[in-house]
Amino acid sequence: MSSSIVCSDLGFAWPDGEVVFDRFNMVISEGRTGLIGVNGSGKSTLLRLIAGELEPTGGSISVTGELGYLPQNLVLASERRVDEVLGLVEIRAAIAAVERGDVDERHFATVGDQWDIEERTRATLDQLGLAHVTLDKRVGELSGGEQVLLDLAAQFLRQPDVLLLDEPTNNLDLRARRLVYESVRSWQGVLVIVSHDREILQQVDQIGELRSGSVTFYGGNLDDYEEAxxxxxxxxxxxxxxxxxxxxxxxxxxxxxxxxxxxxxxxxxxxxxxxxxxxxxxxxxxxxxxxxxxxxxxxxxxxxxxxxxxxxxxxxAVRDDDEIRIDLPETSVPSGKEVLNLSDVEIRNGPKIVLDLRGPERIALVGSNGSGKTTLLQTIVGVIQPRSGTVKVPVPVRWLPQRLDVLDDALSAAQNVARAAPSASNNAIRAQLARFLLRGSRADQPVGTLSGGERFRATLATLLLTEPAPQLLLLDEPTNNLDMASVRQLAQSLESYSGALIVASHDVPFLRTIGVTRWVRLGSELEDIDPL
Incomplete structure (x- = not known):
């Protein structure tokens, strides 16, 4: 029997009563499907329902074949070993026992025909740019992008009949993204991808668009969808x-x-x-x-x-989708004014860095996964202390983290903003959140229950109202979790921002649109490079 996903009269509502799906129907058979839609349309929720992380309030979901799932906000226990994530612990132990001379039948049953599992695993890890990662390494020693690649490797090794990927290229460097694109192109079986990455959506056989609680399918890739x-x-x-x-x-x-x-x-x-x-x-x-x-x-x-x-x-029938309106603070930084100075700063697990930033300069910070981009930004804002050297930030600075973990999940978006900007009126807070499409009950919903895109908007709204207004913005992978319209709005707003800017991102098309004045690569050292 061929693999498939069937949703019949599916219903789902959050505990506060908000209905996401009502009598929702969908059939996805073998092939590669890109699932798109505006932030909050229910894409990640639908994948979580199919994966069994959420229970539907009505209807049914049927998955034919073995299921694999890579969530958007991947959280791997830092103490786990790489071979645990890859599901190799029992097989490795059985092989080791046999090699020691233990011929217990259980060991042979455990191994089956997978005597070359370590070689195949090593090849898969190497292919995904994880050649330096040993099977005994702890997950906590890997960067966020490396953890995503590790879980992707686990899925590719399992080869499930049905694979769900939620924003799989978030946090990945350019080389890793290309490897994921190649893996998607060669995938056999049912593959469903939720992504805002245009390149990965060019590899699919059909696009499914979620709008107003229903899905419409368009044959072909993203270009074909946009043309239709x-x-x-x-x-x-x-x-x-x-x-x-x-x-x-x-x-x-x-x-x-x-x-x-x-x-x-x-x-x-x-x-x-x-x-x-x-x-x-x-x-x-x-x-x-x-x-x-x-x-x-x-x-x-x-x-x-x-x-x-x-x-x-x-x-x-005319599309008139709401788009976020990002009004960045009016902060003018005179040319030549010192904004940031790093003097022989040795970051954790990274090189010594010298960096002087003056005036409204715009830096694109690029580098491979694990090179230390996030660590560098955390060091600048004081979340992590440098091993040596001095960090000087003489202007107000704001940081948008990659993991969006600066908000209190138990508080609503409105409460988080109020805490960051105590002098802001309730009307000002509500108006700011409305610009980010967080209106009414959405503004009062606990942040922990928001979608990835909504959480990003709540975080950015909080940062922009925080007092005093920032003259230096640090953005870590800001296009993660944003739909395409929101990425365009963010780029347009950053173009008009008059403060200094450091953006760590693998999204080169986005970096090209925001007026970057200096491209810097972090590797064994921090070096200026020609524009990508």
Missing amino acids: VAAEQEAVERMVRVAESDLKRQKRDLIGARTKLDRRVRYGQKQWDTKREPKVRMRKRQEDAEIAAGKHRAMHIEKLEQAKDRLKKAEE
Whole structure:
């Protein structure tokens, strides 16, 4: 039997009563499917339901075949060993026992035909850029990107029939991303990918778009999807124009019908007043005219209502998705003003760094997974102390972390912002959150229950209202968890920001759009490079 995912009349609501899916239906068979939609549309929730992390409130989910799942916010216990994550502990122990001379049948049953498992594992790790990672290493010694790659390696080794990947290229460097793209292209079975990474969405066989609690499938990759949607919207806009024209015509016809009726009424009244005909005949003629006029008026009113209904349906088909509005603080940094100085700073598990940042300079910080980009940013803001050297930050600085863990999960977005900006009024807080599409109950919902994109928006809203306004912004993988429209809005806002900026990112197209003035690579040292 071929592998598949079937959702039948699926229902799901959060504990606060917010409905995500109501009688949702979907069938995905073998092939590669990219699942897209605006932040908060339910993409990650749907994968968690399929993976069994969440229980549906109605309907059913059927998965045919072995299931694998890589979550968006991957959390691996730091004390676990690499071979535990890869599921190799029992097999390695059995092989070691046999090699020591223990011929217990249980060991042979455990190994099966996987005597070369360590060699295959080593090859997979090497292919994903984890050649330096030993099987006995602790997970806590790996960077966030390396942990994602490790879990991907575990999935690729298992080769499940159905694989769910939620933002698999988040935190990955360019080399690792290319390796993931190659793995996706060669995948056999059912593969469902939630991502905002355009390149990975170019590798799929179909795009499924989640909108308003339902899914629509488009054959082909992301380019094909965008072309199809553009054609749809062009046709819909023509329908709107035709419907608007028809509505105007029906209004004119109704006015004309009423004018004719008024004329007949006036004529009939005049005939009655002058008594030019017998009363019986005039009364009969008046009744017939009223009946005919009533039918005529009812016909025009019905046509008018039909025209209104056609226009409403046409307008509903026009896409008008809300987009975030990012208003960065008005902070002007004079040219030449010292913003950051790192003097022989030795970061944890990294090199010594010398860096001088002046004025509204914009630095793109790039480097391979595990090179220390996040550690460097944490050292600048004082989360981690340097092994040696001095860090000088003479201006207000704000940091957007990669893991979005600066907010209190138990508090709402509004409460987190209020705590960071005690002088801000409730109206100002609500207005700021509304710009990030966190309105009403969403602003009052505990941050821990928000989607990845919503959590990002809550974090950024909090940072932007924090007092005093930042003159130096540090952003660590800021496009993770954002839909494509939000990435565009963020880029446009950063273009107009007048403060200094350091952005650690593997998203080169994004970095190219924000006016970077200096490209820096972190490796065995911090070095200036030519623009990527």
